[in-house]
Amino acid sequence: MGRSVHMSPELPPIVQRILHARRPAASAAHRLSLTVEAGRTEQDMALLSQVAMTAMTEAGASKSLAQRVTDATRIATHYVIGHSDAPRIRLAVVADATTVTMTVSDYSPEDAWGPPAWLPVTSAGALYLDGVRPGTDPLTAGPQGDGLQLHRTCDGHLRLGIRAPWEAAAATRRPQRAVG
Template sequence: MDTERTLNSYNLLGDTVEAVLTVFGLPPLLSRRAADAARVAGHYLYGHSDRTGYRLWLTIDEHAVTVAVTDYTGPDWHGAPAWLPVSHKDQLRLPDRLPTADPLGRDTSAGNVLVVHRTPDGNMRLGCRIAHTAPT
């Protein structure tokens, strides 16, 4: 989902995540946590990015819900850029080599923790994976 960069647009992101997860039958607590993550990520981007819009990425698999908000709007935006970790001091941490897989897709051990990633050319993304039990 794409949204323009407007005041309170981050609430739209959160409401969308909660509605979609509810429709898929996920537990209300999980839906609210993922919605809160989308709101916080959108609010962060509203304050830290001057781009005109944001994109929401939401996936549900048998192990987790992944929610991410980014100011990158290019094609194949969830996999194409090299999403690199950012330190607590907002410094890009450049690895020895670029990652071959999206770091949000690998691990649920951090659970509920929003992680900031940036691309070498300045795009930002905040996201997290929240482990769940698949609906029956």
């Protein structure tokens, strides 16, 4: 007999892992890797957007980058749910010292034996196979684009994602008050 699991709509705790490069502390490399699965309801879609915003903010991203990733998450979530019958959708956010990659897909690692081969989709809706090497992710290997990129697998999985340059939040200093 299976077990039921109920998840509350509250945000899950996010553990931030910062790896320090062999540089001065002021230029330490940020790193974030987060994957969250959710259902297909409006509440789940809102939850994924909130998770993306919280993760980006806690990782030290600028307000504009955090908002851009959040907006992209909201749009991608609606698109994937509207174009897939999968029972769950998956948000992945990966950030390093230079880039942030956000994807929303209907793919779950339990579905296959290894990572899927994501293929770019042309404007006519066809898979773009020319020049795609096996094991290469076109979202992370190609040039950074301004908008969301659509990818599919040969077996029908769907992914919408964005890759953007990392922008750290500006350090704000409070003016010190004179004592006296």
